Structure formats: structure tokens, C-alpha cells
């Protein structure tokens with residue numbers, strides 16, 4: 068399959084643990100034949116994850132393994148990696164995959180694995196980001212798509228989307244506003260990475276030179 072500009076479409080897996088609304092946004096984007104990534108697998112560590120049924124309904128292959136069946140984080144991650152290899156996966160999107168991935172897995176997928184976090188990193192890493200943002204009294208909040216490095220919710224930023232915090236917001240209201248942004252920025256970030264327009268260089272995100280830039284040089 069070829070994508071925009073005739074390049075190969077990156078064979079992409081989405082890893083989820085729950086409802087999978089970001090997964091849906093990614094699947095919608097990847098359904099376009101000129102999108103530079105194609106969805107080949109949705110994987111979950113929880114067989115009951117709601118997003119699995121959505122993926123199956125969209126005709127995407129699914130797989131599950133329970134982390135409880137493995138003696139260590141890395142043992143589980145090696146089993147996940149074998150599943151990904153079996154589907155010829157080239158790119159990984161973590162989308163509400165509520166597992167800390169092992170350094171081994173991070174290293175193996177370095178530069179080819181991205182994730183979304185519901186906060187403007189580096190603020191509010193970890194859980195309960197919306198309640199913590201309200202508690203801190205910030206006026207802007209949002210979401211971040213980043214490359215995954217072996218650091219929880221860290222890693223170089225690819226794209227961020229911000230939303231205002233309103234008086235009277237509750238964590239749920241704020242979460243809904245942020246989630247809308249997540250669904251916009253995650254497909255855009257995947258397109259940037261899968262098309263090679265941006266890439267990881269050490270611990271920084273760099274943009275590939277455009278044709279215009281080459282002509283100017």
C-alpha cells in the first residue's frame with residue numbers, strides 16, 4: 068500500500084487498555100487511503116477493553132495478552148513484541164495503554180512508538196491530571212503527543228493541543244474538553260511521524276527538511 072506522495076504506509080499497531088476513543092480517532096484517520104500509516108492491529112492487555120469491539124467492528128485485527136500471566140514487565144513486553152512482529156508492525160501508538168512499558172520495549176521501539184498524555188507536559192505527569200490542573204489553578208490545560216522514552220509520561224513532544232480552563236470546571240468537564248483536542252492532535256502527530264516529516268534525534272524531535280528548504284539551500 069502506498070500513502071501520500073506514494074510512500075509506503077507504515078504498518079501501525081494501537082495499544083489500548085480501555086474505551087479506546089483515541090484509538091477510534093486514529094482508525095478514522097488511517098481509513099483514508101492517502102494517510103501515511105495503516106492500522107494493522109489493535110492490542111490490549113485487558114480482554115474486556117471496550118475499544119476491542121470497536122476495532123473488530125472496523126475490521127481491524129485484535130489481540131490480547133494479560134500482563135498477569137507473565138513473571139515480569141519485560142517478559143510481558145517481549146510477548147507483546149512477538150505479537151507485533153507477527154503482524155509486521157512498524158509503528159506503535161499507545162492510546163490509553165495504562166501500563167508502564169519496560170526499558171527493553173522502549174529501546175526496541177525507540178523513535179517508532181508514540182503516546183498521548185492528557186496534560187501539557189512536562190506539567191502533570193501521572194494520573195488524575197485534570198483534577199490536579201484544577202487544583203493548581205492553571206488557566207490553560209491540554210494534551211501532548213510525544214515519543215516514548217523510558218520515563219513515565221515523558222519523552223520529546225511532537226504536538227500539543229491546549230484548552231482554556233473555565234471557572235466552575237469540574238475534572239469531568241475539563242477532561243471532555245481535553246479529549247476533543249486529543250482526538251485532533253493524535254492523528255496529526257501520527258501523520259507527521261509516519262510520513263517522516265518529524266523524527267526523534269537523540270532526545271529531541273526534529274523536522275525533516277522540506278522540498279522548499281532544499282530548493283533554498
Ligand code: GAR
Nearest residue numbers: 085086087088089090163183184185
Ligand atoms: C486518554 O485521555 C489518554 O490521554 C489517557 O488515557 C485516556 C484514554 O482514553 N492516557 C494517559 O493517561 C497516559 N498517561 P481513550 O481510551 O478513550 O483513548
